[in-house]
Structure formats: structure tokens, C-alpha cells
Amino acid sequence: MPAPSPRKFLGRLSLPERTFVANALRAETVGGVLLLTAAIAALIWANAPLGNTYDTVRDFHIGPASLGLNLSLQHWAADGLLAIFFFVAGIELKRELVAGELRDPRAAALPVVAAICGMAAPALVYLVVTTVGGGDTGGWAVPTATDIAFALAVLAVIGTSLPSALRAFLLTLAVVDDLFAILIIAVFFTSDLNFAALGGAVIGLAVFWFLLRKDVRGWYVYVPLALAIWGLMYNSGVHATIAGVAMGLMLRCTRREGEEHSPGEHIEHLVRPVSAGLAVPLFALFSAGVAVSGSALGQVFTRPETLGVVLGLVLGKALGVFGGTWLAARFTRAELNEELTWPDVFAVATLAGIGFTVSLLIGELAFADDPVLMEEVKAAVLMGSLIAAVLAGVLLKLRVRTYQALYDEEERDEDQDGIPDIYEQDNPAYHLRMAEIYEKKAAEHRRLAEVAGATRADGDGPA
Template sequence: MPAPAPTPSKDRKVLGRLSLPERNFVAEALRTETVGGVLLLLAAIAALIWANSGLKESYESVRDFHLGPASLGLDLSIGHWAADGLLAVFFFVAGIELKRELVAGDLKDPRAAVLPVVAALCGMAVPALVYTLVSSTGGGSLAGWAVPTATDIAFALAVLAVIGTSLPSALRAFLLTLAVVDDLFAILIIAVFFTDDLNFAALGGAVVSLAVFWLLLRKGIRGWYVYIPLALVIWGLMYNSGIHATIAGVAMGLMLRCTRREGEEHSPGERIEHLVRPLSAGLAVPLFALFSAGVAVSGNAIGEVFTRPETLGVVLGLVVGKAVGIFGGTWLTARFTRAELSEELAWPDVFAVSSLAGIGFTVSLLIGELAFEGDEVLTDEVKAAVLTGSLIAAVLAGTLLKIRNAKYRKLWEAEELDEDLDGIPDVYEQDNPEYHLRMADIYERKAAEHRRLAEVTAGASEENDGPA
């Protein structure tokens, strides 16, 4: 996702105002992600209610129901299809977002990319370190070190939508870019640390199929009836190779062209992302949440989250590690690159957004399943820890953001103000001479209207004061 794109200079600003194209792109992405985040939140609540009600057995039977062609190695449970199949759509969109960032967004400029990359890396390293310290000190398993490293941008934006905070676009874009870089490293973690024994024949078939996919794109071949069957073949081969199947989605997303050619209003990557993002945010991720978040929650279970070293490590990693890591990475980057924080914001604002990144959920749940595969009890406990940590992070961030909500609303209203009604916010036209001529004309007409009203009012007053 896009983030603030400051022009490299001696007085470069951290979290300064976005360029107009980036602002528009962020606004469009946020609308879909926010709606998807609300659906994700509802799906998680539905899963918890379903799994903790008298219908618990029906939840487990649906989640564990197997279907698919066994001859192709795809006789999977519904929960497995959601984690490996539907999340491939989510990671496909993440791959397109990453490709766009690399060729047309913030990550294209190394100097502008330093901030989100360093912040995201610190925001993954510190939670992993917190988990390792807590779990090793308590004699727990270190297998879950990667669980608290992920950020769920859809859930974070859903929290923003619920609490009604009008964050300025620079802070929202910073959060979105963090999530893109976070997704990239989460993908690498899954590929490197959670890959089973490799089936080289299936892996070779997946690589060849990806090469065909790339050649078709390069030749400009169009048609969903070509790419969807090919994508299913790539996914199936990747799954059978032993590498997590979501990697197939990322690989295909990265192959799409995200730069515009002459005469194009949108690049192929932008068009496909626009079509697939609603499917990802509105269907794939909520369904994954429905079949992954259904863990048994009781007073004892919540208490155990804070007493077992593995689960306590996850909670502290999300709540403390994420906030400290991202904030520290941002501050260090600004300190050593001699960049200044935008005068419209304060460092507590950065810490509040950093706390919001502690909402792990989707990818954290996925990594939790992979890390403790085979231990159903610990898997459920870690899921409960992810839910607990994400909830605490959401409440903490919401409280911190509410404290400054009046300031954010003023910044947001200033960004949206369009007095000349030309469809472009006035803050982006302040250096345009034509804008100042239009505004002068508007102010003159308003002044004339005020004078006319004053004259009418004065005339009415004289008539009322006259003889009866």
C-alpha cells in the first residue's frame, strides 16, 4: 500500500502530506479494506459465538468436513481450504500491492522507502524477540516466535471505522505501507520456516506453470478463462510441492504489470486488483476468520493466556513488541536520516498508529496453525492469545487515537476542503495561480452577497423604525 512520499531534500519530512495521486489511491484502497475489515470483525465474532454455544459440535463438523479430489492430493477440510485456498487470494492482492510499491510507489525510491521498511522490520523483529524472551524464560516452546510478527490491516481499519477516528491520510498510508512490507516478510517467513519436505516434481511443475503465466502476461493475452484455470493449476502444484500454497498467490501477483503505458488509464495490475480486492476483503478473509477464530473461550482459558509462556509471549509480542518496534524504528530512521516529523503531527501520534499495528489476527492465526501443527490444544490456546492480544492492542490504540481525535479531524477536514468545487482539495492547489484567481473570485462574490444582505437588513430595520 502507498505511504507518504516525501521529496528527498535536506528538510525531508516524516509522515508529510501525500501527493494527490497517492492520496486518491489510498482513499480508494481504504474504502474496500475498511468494509472488508468490518466483515472480518463480524466473521470473527460469529466464529466465537458459534464455537462457544450449544452448536459447537456443528461448527467443528463443518470446519473439519473434507472435500476435494484425493487423487490430486487435495482432499482437504473446509478449514484447510480456507487457510490454503482462500488466503491465496488475499496474498495475490498483497503481491500486486507489493509490485505496485516497488515500481510506482514509495518503495521505488530507496530514500523514501527507508522509513516504512525499517519500521516494519523493527515491528517484526521486536515482537519475535519479546516472544522468545518470554517463552524461553518460562520454559515454553520457541516454535511460535513468528506468530506476533504480523499486522492485519483490514482488522486495524475496521477498528478505525468503529471508533470513528478521522486519521489524516499520511498516518493511514503509513499504516498501509507497513502492512505491505509486513506481508512481504510474513510470506518469506512462511516459505522459509514452515515448508514441509519438498516434492520437487510438483515444485518444478509449479515453476513451469508460473513461467507460462508470465509469458502469457508478457504477450498481452487477455481472458479470465485462460488465467483462472492456470492459476488453479499453479496453486494445486504449489500445495503439493510442500511449500505453503499462498506463495502461489504472491508469485502471480508480483508478475502483473503495475506501470501505465501511453493511453492507459489503469495498468493491468491496478485493474485486476480493483476486481479481486473486494473478493479478498469481502469473502476470502472473512471466511478464513470464520473457520479459524472459533476457539473455546472461558474464564479459565483467558486466565491461561496470561500464565502459559507461549500464549503470554504472543500477547506481549503483539501489544508491546509491535508498538515499541514500529515506533522505535520510525524514530531511529528520522534521527539518523535527519528527517523531521511533519509539523502537523506529534510523536505520540506515531506511537498510537504503532499500537494499532499490534492487531495481528489473520496472518497471525495462520502462522499459529503452522507453528503448532499437530498440537490441537496449544494451537487453540495460541489462537486465543492472538485474539486477546489483538483486542488489547485495538483498545489501547483506540484510546490513544481518541485523545487526539479533535486534532485529526481538523487535519482531515483541511485535506478534504474544496471551496472552488473543482474536485481537487484546496491544499493541493495552493501553488497554482489559477486556483488563487478562482478563490479571489469566490471570495469577492461572497463579500458582495454579504454586502447585499447587510443592505437589505439595514433597509428593513429603517422601515420598522419608521412612523407607524
């Protein structure tokens, strides 16, 4: 019996998967630029002469105290708006599990192992640095997250067009990363439980699931129910963002006969702009405003907690993701796409060291009892993400011509039928259309040559 052929790692995506990845990353890129803008605005505001107004606005409380929801604007952004971000993450995860890269256990092994190693290595780096330096080990989870929107914003700024396989790998890696970040938040950052509120949230989720299964339609049904579930989850002691991901995972992401889009895809298309264009940038605006000075930046590289965060993001992420990918490929006998090299994988692994949104959130949770250290850790997240972005930019620029050539080949559509030519090479109809196109071009060249020859014969042009 012949041995099965080796599976291709970072090979060409199917056309539907490529289309989905392109659309998802296009929205994330726009959101990433807005996120970057909001973070810069927060830093400028917090360090301006009227920087005290930043703290005043951020700490302004609003909401019904009777429902336990009289929160500061910063908490509304972290606990409320980020629930929308995690709702979209839940839909993305569900889609990956039923229709994407994670549906095939063999194909899923690479991004899952890469994501696990990409979270374990930064945590280990942080623990080693803080243990040796005598620091607080409670922030071990801060450098474990990857911010896909910020990473794509970096790609947009440096102008690198990654091949679709590398972009899909980065997206899948971030989706799995989000899953484990959610588990970390749920397990390690849950305060004293209010079982009555938690029970109410669970009942609400059961009603949400039942209505979905009965194909009940209407935003006026689900939006109030989702708000009630979120409020109960917040008061239960479990981080409120868990409600978002739980509801996202319940949506159906497979298409039935006659459906152009599944309910999950449709809702994700509606909610993603709110998440990327409003929720995440506002969170960044109220979380990234840290005081930056020479002494503060010096402490980033001298205090064990902040140094652990920086090294975890820059070194831990890159080595963890790359090492996990290489090991998984070796043991699953997957062959790397011959058009790419392992340094390309390392460049993407370095890009995964940009851990902004979720890292800031975990930093707030881990050091809630020490506001000074919390602000220093936020500065470390910003510094580590910046270093990772610059390093990844340099590595990707070294291969930009190769990436651009691969990207152009994927996008080429000479017959202009809306389907890239690379997906039609085995289609006889495609070759017939291309022959007609080339024949028309050849005929046009012959006609121009005849006109030029006639002009010279008449003596009106150069002999």
C-alpha cells in the same frame, strides 16, 4: 555546495498517491468490518450450546482426493482463499516498489526498517518469554504480523479520521509486513518438498509471466492457469499462498501512454472485494472459533507460549515499530511533519499490534501437531489483538481533534473542482476561482444587508 534539505517524514502525499491510498483503505475498511463480524460470529458459534457443530462444519472434507486436494473447509479457507488475499498483497507490494513509497530508497528506509523492527521485536519478546518459562519456541513468528484490515476496522469503529500521511504509513508498513510474513511462511513452514509438483508450479508461473509479457488478455486464460499453479504449489509442500503472491508480483503496475490504470491496478480493483469481502472473512469464520472460558482466558496469561504471543503483539509490535521508525528517521535525517508528534507515531505503532489473519495462519502452521496448544495460541492472538486495539483506540482518541482538523483541511474543496484546495495553493487559477467565490459571497452579504436596511427604514422590522 549547500547541504540537501532534510526530507519530511509523514509529510503531505502527492495527489495521485493520496487518491490511491484513500481508495485502497476505503476497501480495506469495509473488509475489516466484515472480518470483525466474521470473527465475532465464529466465537459465538464455537461457544454456543451447539458449539460441536462448529467443529463438524470446520472439519468437513471436500475436494478431489486424486489430485491431493481432499481438504477440510478450514484448510480450503487457509490454503485456498488466503491465496487470493496474498495475491492482492503481491500486487500491492509490486505497486509500492514501482510507483509508491518503496520506489525511492530514502523514502523506503523508514517503513522497511519500521516493519523489520516491528517483526523482530515481537519475535524476540516471544522467545524470551517462552525460554524463561520453558515453553515451545516454535511459535516465535505468530506475533510478528499486522492485520491492516482489522486495524482499519478499529479506526472505523472509534471514528478517528487519520491524516493521509499516517494512513499511508500504516498501509506501507502493512505491505512490507506482509512481504516478510510471506518469506517466513515460505522458509520456515515448508514441509517435505515434492520436486515434481514444485517444478510444475514453477513452469506454470513461467507460462503466467510469458503470457503477461505478451499482453495476452482474458480471464478464461489466467484463472484456470492460476488454479493449476495453486494446486501444484499446494502439493509441492510449499505453502499454497506463495503461489498467490508470486502471481501478484508478476503483474505490471506501471501505466503506459493512454492507460488510465495499469493491469495490476485494474485486477486489484476487481479482486480486492473478493479478498476483503469473502476470502478473509471466511478464513476468520473457520479459524477464530475458539472455546472461551474463565480457565482458558487465565491460561492465556499463564502459559508461556500464549503469554509470549500477547506480549509480542502488544509490547513487541508497538516498541519495535516506533523504535525502528525513530532510529530510521534519526539516521536518514528525516524531519517529522511539524503538524504531528512522535506520540502520534507511537499510537499507529500500537495499532500495528493487531495481528489477526496472518497470525492465526502462522499459529495453525506452527502448532499443527498440537491441536490443544493451537487453539490456545489462537485465543492469545485474539486477546493480544483486542488489547492492542483498545490501547491504540485510547491513544488515538487523545488526539482526535487534531487529526480531525488535519483531515478536514486535507478534504476542503471550496471551489468544488474535485481537487482538495491544499493541492492547489500554488496554482494562480485556483486563487482566481477563490477570489470569484469570495466576491460572490460578499455580494450576497451586501444584498442581504441592503434588504435588511430597507426593511427597517419602512418600519416593518425592529429599529
